Amino acid sequence: MTGRQLIGASLRPGMHALLPERLRRMHIGKLLRRLGSIFWMTLGYTFIFSPIIVVAGSSFDGSSLDLRGNSAFLNFPPENFTFEWYTRISSSLYQALWISFSMASIAAACGIVLGVPAALALIRGTFPGRIILGTLFRAPLQIPFIVIGLAFLQAYYEVGALIGLQLRATFAGLVIGHVFVATPYVVGSVGAVLQRFNVSLEEAALSLGASRWRTFKRVTLPIIMPGVLAGGIYAFLVSFGDVTISLFLTGPNINPLPVEIFFALDREFDPTIPAMATIVIVGSGLLLYVIQRLVGIDILLRGGGNG
Amino acid sequence: MKANWVVVLAPPFLVCMTLLFGTQYVFLQLGFFRDLGIGQVGTELELFNYIRAFTEPFFLNALRLNFVLAVAVVAITLIVAYPIAYIVARMTPKWSIVFLTAMVVSSFVSIVxxxxxxxxxxxxxxxxxxxxxxxxxxxxxxxxxxTKSGVIMGLTHLGIAFMVMMLFSVIQSIPRSLEEAAEIHGASRWRVFWRVVIPLSMPGVVSASLLLFNIAMGAFVSAVLLGGGKVMTLPVVIQRTILLYTEYGMAAALSGMLMLFVFAVNIVSVVAVTRMRAARFAVT
Structure with missing residues (x-):
């Protein structure tokens, strides 16, 4: 029996009726490959999604409610289904969520403002040294985040000592650190889009008498828009989910949510954390849905961001 | 035209390079000054911290552990992610979008x-x-x-979605007709996979692996939380040097060591891969 034999051929005639037509016509090797593929995909996707499902599920676990959160840990699958943890989420966690959201939005916006002109100049310009400059613009993604965090912390000390500008443990300081890592994502994804489309479109607009600004607004911008959005979304996500950089730049009352979760896991567990994390997961899902409805999800799949 | 683009580039260039070189300079130069305790450093330039970093077993073990974990993460991620990326890349476009979107969904969720x-x-x-x-x-x-397996598990989670998305675009760019040609000439599916698909995707695999390696070398959150303070990778040691001993000079030297090492590994692998490919083309 070889892999190329049809499944139907290896069966006794009477058993044919038991198998659907499609399966009977399949090679045995192909069937094994199919089963192997399904097995591997199931394994991989289960592995990827298990933590997310478990966090969402355990946020409804009521088995340790009577312990009043004292060293309580949550179980999965949830027992004694409850919404109690959602009502107990402290206002400081909501504030942390708001700080994360506003910080990531501002960082992504600044990343776009800095990254789009940089990408345009780096791809469309003809000046020497563009490759080195491109590498420098992408450099922040090559530096470990802990080194970025520490370097900004030290630089803020220095700036404070030199000109008295206090950036350490301020919201502005936090945002600047995040703009630093947000910009390369926009430069990368806008650059990738620009490289794909032909400069002659812009030249045509210019030669037909459009002004530079009009050419940019009516020709270049619509073309690079998917890249801008993809870069902006990735920048937002990296900033929104970051712990390591924020850890060194935050201070009291301006902890972003991931830092609060980090502290809760590193020091004392807070059973409302899974509930808050579930709210964030649902929020991310909604964001993805909005992206899908407005521009289509595939802008994120086509080489957007640098990972 | 020429001057025009330079004007466009100048503002973002100034902002980004000030942030890049300013912060890195202020921090990394501390590595060349001796720590005096309570966050103060000496005034004399010396290599004391770097000599400590490269000779003390504690720091060298941290670097070795860091390297072993990162290599393990890349290897496991490749084994899991490559077949998935291949399967997804060879699906009908409608289904591959569904499975890729699922990967994007999972990467939307923060590592913590x-x-x-x-x-x-x-x-x-x-x-x-x-x-x-x-x-x-x-x-x-x-x-x-x-334990170490906990840390590897956490980083693999991070890596798989990343790797599948990177490898998908690599494998998708390999024309299917090449596989069909090999099959018509009598190669089995396995042989096609080993002799056609994998060699053609090798450059993409190497660059994706290096990116993931760099991420894994600098990973902090998983190392701290899943390592439970027992898995001392270099980023964890750097944080402790600051948190427990406030030795900014030593932390800076360790950061320098980490970045030098990562940089060296990248250079060596790129050179090795280029040589290997050159050698193979010379033979055939």
Whole structure:
């Protein structure tokens, strides 16, 4: 029996009726490959999604409610289904969520403002040294985040000592650190889009008498828009989910949510954390849905961001 | 035209390079000054911290552990992610979008939330331990949190979505007709996979692996939370040097060591791969 034999051929005639037509016509090797593929995909996707499902599920676990959160840990699958943890989420966690959201939005916006002109100049310009400059613009993604965090912390000390500008443990300081890592994502994804489309479109607009600004607004911008959005979304996500950089730049009352979760896991567990994390997961899902409805999800799949 | 683009580039260039070189200079130069305690550093330039970093077994062990973990993460991620990327790339476009979107969804969720999930899954009373005890395979609980495998698990989670998305675009760019041609000439599916698909995707595999390696070398959150303070990788040691001893000079030297090492590994692998390809083309 070889892999190329049809499944139907290896069966006794009477058993044919038991198998659907499609399966009977399949090679045995192909069937094994199919089963192997399904097995591997199931394994991989289960592995990827298990933590997310478990966090969402355990946020409804009521088995340790009577312990009043004292060293309580949550179980999965949830027992004694409850919404109690959602009502107990402290206002400081909501504030942390708001700080994360506003910080990531501002960082992504600044990343776009800095990254789009940089990408345009780096791809469309003809000046020497563009490759080195491109590498420098992408450099922040090559530096470990802990080194970025520490370097900004030290630089803020220095700036404070030199000109008295206090950036350490301020919201502005936090945002600047995040703009630093947000910009390369926009430069990368806008650059990738620009490289794909032909400069002659812009030249045509210019030669037909459009002004530079009009050419940019009516020709270049619509073309690079998917890249801008993809870069902006990735920048937002990296900033929104970051712990390591924020850890060194935050201070009291301006902890972003991931830092609060980090502290809760590193020091004392807070059973409302899974509930808050579930709210964030649902929020991310909604964001993805909005992206899908407005521009289509595939802008994120086509080489957007640098990972 | 020429001057025009320089004007466009100048503002973002100034901002980004000030942030890049300014912060890195202020921090890394501290590595050349001796720590005096309570966060102060000396005034004399010396290599004291770097000599410590490259000679003391504690720091060298941290670097070695860091390297071993990162290599393990890249290897496991490749084994899991490559077949998935291949399967997804050879699906009908409608389905491949669905499966890729699922990967994007998972990468939308912050690493701390995933780590929280892993801690619950492998907790003493978590589903894995309860299941294994129920089946009678184990009597006591298996420990994952606070071990190297815990850290590898967390980083693999991060890596798979990243790797599948990177490899998908690599494999998709390999024309299917090449596989069909090999098959018509009598190659088995396995042979096609090993002799056509994998060699053609090698450049993409190498660059994706290096990117993931760099991420894994600098990983901090999983190393701290899933390592439970017992897995001392270099980023964890750097944080402790600041947090417990406030030795900014030493932390800067260790950061320098980490970045030098990562940089060296990248250069060496790129050169090695280029040589290997050149040698292969010379033979055929």
């Amino acid at each position: 939330i995933k780590v929280l999930g892993i801690i619950i899954i492998f907790g003493a009373d978590g589903p894995v331990n309860r299941f294994l005890r129920w089946t009678g395979i184990i009597e006591e609980q298996i420990l994952v949190i606070g």
